Amino acid sequence: MLTINGVYKKFNSGTINEKIALYDVNLTLDQGDFVTLIGGNGAGKSTLLNCVAGVHIVEQGSIIIDGIDITKLPEYKRSGFIGRVFQDPMMGTASNMGIEENLALAYRRGDYRSLKWGISNEERKIYKGLLKQLDLGLEDRLSDKVGLLSGGQRQALTLLMATLKKPKILLLDEHTAALDPRTAKKVLELSDEIIRKGNLTTLMVTHNMRDAIRHGNRLIMMSDGRIVLDIKGEEKKRLTVEELLVRFEKASGEIFANDRTLLS
């Protein structure tokens, strides 16, 4: 479903601050794969996601979604294939617009936008049903501005928006990192449920080793812009935090020292 071939990405090219963010990254996701992506700060996790989403255009290599080469496609054109949830809850929604207006924008992701009315009444019914499933009481606040919602509510809404039109790839970029532990857990469970129900091909970045082990069917670890570990299937199911740390040190030749990943 997603193929990343020999991708390189440099920042501040040609200056003394030049940083190679991605170094010959190769990755293939099959339909229905739920991959958790873990690594320290600056390992290149978010850069990889942003390269797939089109926020950054890669210098070398190719990115192919479902047989379509999107390497050179601008961000807004790729969005037809990709659903995204960001780390910052403010980023995924338009705060001055209503809940239903946000959903209506997402409902038309990748479609041609015309001079038809922005929301139809049938849509409202669909939205109401879906919001009810979130169990956050949003179904009675359809016309409320999104700016009035809490961070957790906004993330849940963004998740709904990202999957409203079934995406070929779902990109979750540490989407629970900015939430309090209880809300984070709830949003993560919700993500799990939506991904399972829709059999969505997913790439989820996380800082949390336990979450990375507990969720998904495949775990990838990055370090210094490279993929250093790729664990799947039965092996992934039996994985423990201790074992993961040992294997990471062996694979990258450095210690995975990061309080945030260890303690959380």
Place this chain on the structure above:
Amino acid sequence: MLQILLGAISLGLLWAIMTIGVYITYRILNIADLSVEGSIAMGAAIAANGIYNGMDPFLATGLACVGGMIAGFVTGMLHTQLKIPALLSGILTMIALYSINLRIMGKANVSLLRMDTVYTVLENLGINRSNSVMILGFITVIIIVCILYWFFGTEIGCAIRATGNNPQMARAQGINTNTMIILGLVISNGLVGISGAMIAQSQSFADVQMGMGSIVIGLASVIIGEVLFGKNNFFSRLLSLVLGAITYRIIIALVLKMGMHANDLKLFTAITVAIALSLPVIRSRIQTYVKIRKEAM
């Protein structure tokens, strides 16, 4: 006094068209677009020159709209394609238009005395000039408000609003934010062009300088409208802009009547806008100050 008030209302209605244009860029797109200073004079120049050369005044006003749209398009291209900051893009268009407007008119001002204008149609029915301006201004404003209310509810209109509110999110939803910014600027400056054309015809002359300070007048009207007449739903917001533009004209008429020198008007407007824009900051500072004082006690 009544005459002054009526004059202020009719002038306010014409400036309301421009205020709506400023609102589209400043509030919806979140861009302070200075090209309006040039496009309002351009609208006046195109209409005046057309009428002077015997063109139908309605057609001339339509052309003024198209001229404004082109100006907005240029600003949009400078900003989105050449990545020049929005403020600077607007300034560049504004300065370029000064020369272009002189080219269009061939001189610094064109008189329209004793020529047919859009208002002549009503004047032929026996209505005086001032009332004709008011009636036609009112009709135009209502038509524009209705069209825009519809437009910003459509799929494209929603996409423009999302672009101004959160461009990152808009792109993630497959919206071409560059196109939407250009489209917003085109619509905004088109309205400003119409406004300039109708103002020139109501005062019977077009002047290359008439755009000076118009962005500040537009902002003042937007803010007055929002503060005095609320900002609940989109329709009442649009109406509040119209009322804001009229209120601004009434305030100006009153301070002039009270003896303020006309030369001081721009200073007066600038100070008013500065105060209005800084109100939220001043309010929150006072609140923190009061809170600290309370806690200290």
